[in-house]
């Protein structure tokens with residue numbers, strides 16, 4: 171199986187390639203990609219040089235242009251697709267139907283992947299994207315079980331890519347309004363969930379409060395692990411009860427399910443974390459490259475060491491195994 | 496309970512106590528020269544910070560008796576040391592070894608945050624911009640210092656290596672070994 175690794179900066183891209191990434195995904199430094207964070211992402215020159223570096227080392231680069239174009243501002247997204255082709259990207263990762271049509275018509279040679287943001291979760295819709303826009307691969311939303319993924323693969327020629335490690339977005343992707351509600355900015359339109367500009371931390375006496383858009387969304391005591399300030403991981407008090415309303419602050423790690431995912435016909439394993447450092451990228455990519463190589467060679471998979479890098483310092487296999495059903 | 500990352504070394508108490516009374520001006524002078532040198536060799540770091548390259552940061556090594564105030568000033572950085580907290584746009588606090596380890600790619604900033612080894616306050620965007628810009632620049636303060644000292648560079652490099660072995664603190668950047 172192919173591992174698809176995150177890079178928020180050229181340094182992270184080089185680290186991913188050196189650590190054994192088959193493929194790296196990244197984005198331009200604007201609202202066209204869903205990790206539009208301060209200080210992150212690539213300008214056009216950096217993208218061109220980074221792709222050349224990856225190609226020289228036998229790795230591929232995918233460019234995520236996976237937010238939804240704003241009415242009247244489509245040119246920004248069109249330019250991003252054109253520049254991806256110019257930079258010799260191996261594929262673009264798109265979510266918006268209009269942008270898929272634009273890329274299909276104007277850059278037919280540029281391979282198209284469907285972003286997780288499109289939330290394509292059954293074979294009918296995936297085949298529609300394949301037929302209509304020539305989509306070659308779909309990134310499946312993190313709501314499916316392994317048997318459901320196998321059922322999809324049995325009915326489509328479109329390759330499937332699934333998340334195997336990193337932060338969890340618990341809503342059917344592309345349909346979460348929590349960040350918009352609290353901050354007016356959304357992952358789908360502005361490329362940021364819980365933008366840093368709306369996040370405030372206060373620490374007093376070892377107790378850490380995180381506020382998003384003025385709302386206190388969690389409070390952790392001295393020595394307790396801190397989560398990301400996303401509303402879905404918020405801890406709220408109602409009446410006499412306090413708890414995580416949507417999701418515990420845990421991170422996805424489906425490493426142990428890799429043999430089943432391979433049997434289910436998955437082509438590529440995606441690692442989340444374009445907002446993370448070079449150090450994270452190196453460690454996680456090295457770990458997963460060793461794991462896929464062991465799997466392909468029929469060897470026992472190496473024991474993972476990644477829990478400390480995870481949000482909440484805890485891991486889950488998420489929806490792949492719906493233990494709550 | 497959070498698990499601290501790989502037992503981050505803490506600056507020894509005795510020298511830290513000495514720093515409570517030692518004059519800070521020579522250290523500030525050296526840090527300013529180093530910052531200007533880094534600015535010359537990594538101009539893209541300031542571009543990457545965008546508007547936040549004009550913010551004022553308080554870096555608080557929690558095991559040292561002073562804070563470091565850094566103003567990137569769009570590429571003409573200014574560094575000051577203070578025994579009192581200063582009004583700043585953002586504050587980043589953690590053991591010196593965690594801060595240096597983050598600069599040199601030995602630790603992941605988010606992981607330090609999850610484990611509570613790192614505290615962030617104030618303008619979170621500015622902190623992210625700084626963190627990402629430093630990470631992208633792949634800084635090596637040990638090498639910068641050695642080069643700045645010209646003829647003494649060999650000695651500084653050896654001292655850095657010795658210091659790293661003795662303390663476990665990432666005083667310089669270690670190149671990735673290509674695995675594949």
Ligand code: SF4
Nearest residue numbers: 339340341346363402
């Ligand atoms: S709030 Fe949570 S579920 Fe919603 S987009 Fe952000 S990370 Fe995803």
